[in-house]
Amino acid sequence: MTLKNYKNRQWLLSSRPKGMVSQKNFDWLESEVQTPKEGEFLVKNLYLSFDPAQRGWMEDKKSYVPPVGLGEVMRASSIAQVIESKNPDFKEGDIIQGIFGWQDFAISDGKGIMNAAHVPADIPITAPLSVFGITGLTAYFGLLDIGKPNAGDTVLVSGAAGATGSIAGQIAKIKGCKVIGTAGGAKKCRWLTEKANFDVAIDYKTADLGSTLQELCPEGINVIFDNVGGEFLNTSLLRIAQNARIVICGAISGYNEEVQPPGPSNYISLIIQRAKMEGFIVLDYANQFKDAVEELSTWVKEGKIVYQEDIAEGLENAPETLLRLYSGKNIGKQLLKVSDPD
């Protein structure tokens, strides 16, 4: 492609959100497309990934990654294509995965780039951001390594129609568990039971979670895979079985609260039920990603795992696409298409 007619459109973080993130936290900038120096290459973004954790990156506090600086391009994973390369390891036309952020073009020296070589060649271009990406891998390691489900266990997944929850639940089914998911709305719930093989889906917008769980899980819940936090976690803690494992994957219900919501007062169930609540960061498993993707892709091919992608379009819509995650509008993995590959 000829670049001289292009601008690099960018979304910069302009202020740190208080309460719900909004378009006002970002500035739109059109700048020149940079030229790669020796050892570098230029990519154009094809698809951006949207993840609940992005809200945390916007805050100025210590975490597992440094915060996005004010005036910096908003951080995001993406699938991109190499446009121009002065790095022998990456050649023009390569489709790669990296953290290229909310912009049309980015310069990279190749460090930290997943060249998607571990992803089977015959899969959709977006899959390394969804089922074979961080969200799918988070489900894989969180459920298997932290949740440790046994055949016959009852597994409860919150945010079950989401990119991670839906995969976690299906892996639990593969492992012989009874799987219950919570999601918002009849449409998501139908998908869970009709397509994604969940035994039961609870619509948290209409059901009484406590009494429903009491009825569904007379023997208690062995594994909770929680993406939501808040009332979900607190209520479900009252229904855990002995030696239950509570996988703390996320707590999206609180990410946009100005005042931190109360924690689960029923954590005392951990004592009575000799149970544990454990967090994890999927990046710690990086050296096992390749094997995990292989196993996930086998399950996808066998039809044991289905997944959904919710693809918005146009870089200009990045902020409102992010907001979809926190209002629960997305169905499956939220992506945004920025451009077509050449």
Next chain:
Amino acid sequence: MTLKNYKNRQWLLSSRPKGMVSQKNFDWLESEVQTPKEGEFLVKNLYLSFDPAQRGWMEDKKSYVPPVGLGEVMRASSIAQVIESKNPDFKEGDIIQGIFGWQDFAISDGKGIMNAAHVPADIPITAPLSVFGITGLTAYFGLLDIGKPNAGDTVLVSGAAGATGSIAGQIAKIKGCKVIGTAGGAKKCRWLTEKANFDVAIDYKTADLGSTLQELCPEGINVIFDNVGGEFLNTSLLRIAQNARIVICGAISGYNEEVQPPGPSNYISLIIQRAKMEGFIVLDYANQFKDAVEELSTWVKEGKIVYQEDIAEGLENAPETLLRLYSGKNIGKQLLKVSDPD
């Protein structure tokens, strides 16, 4: 002893407490001393044990033991002496340990009685209720099996001057850890650092816990052994190190709250620090008690573990002795002497 001149004085649970437990939740009754039938024996209580968990037993809810019924003798562990026996396994004069409750005399068929045979003979009569009893064993298994301290770790213990916390902290010192305890008041804190070998004691009544921990634990806390819950737990969760283990032993700060206090909103630290929070019930380790007591008694003999007992007197004072636990008046293990052995 001749029993015909004696009454069996008893404290019965008369109502379930709302908020702080009080003397009004108990009725005082004087009844006839029962005569053991074939296979049974009669004991007189010598020392009653007081434990924070007793508050939970008074509530009508599902837990690891059934609640004390209304009109039943208040449940408590005790050291007792066999007075009259029609059971060949227990003979007159034997000093035994059981759950004989708040009364002078009790009938037993021997089931569930710890005959204290696993306790070394040369120790004080009360020690099987304190350092070698449930409180010491709770410290032992909670710290070692759940907390898994490594030499060089920083270990934070709440309720550190209590019967369990003080032992947990000293075991952590034996294992080569840096040990910080929190307790209420200068006297308790002095005991921790001057007698019990703690590196630092924080008086939670006067210190700012968050900033003190930040200063004391620049590398973060590896193990939290929590007896207290509430603000202690929430604040300390912000200071955990990667892969920290949070042992949930108790949450005494909330036991007498009418409305359940909020849980730790900072549980999200479990994700960022890949940490876990785990509860346990010491009775699950019953088949390892003998070995644990042996190790504990070695440490006591070597002077590596010191312990305190706070001994009230007179069965009539049982309710107010229980209250001492929840106001933090007790120093070390709270006991109540009911009678002398014959």
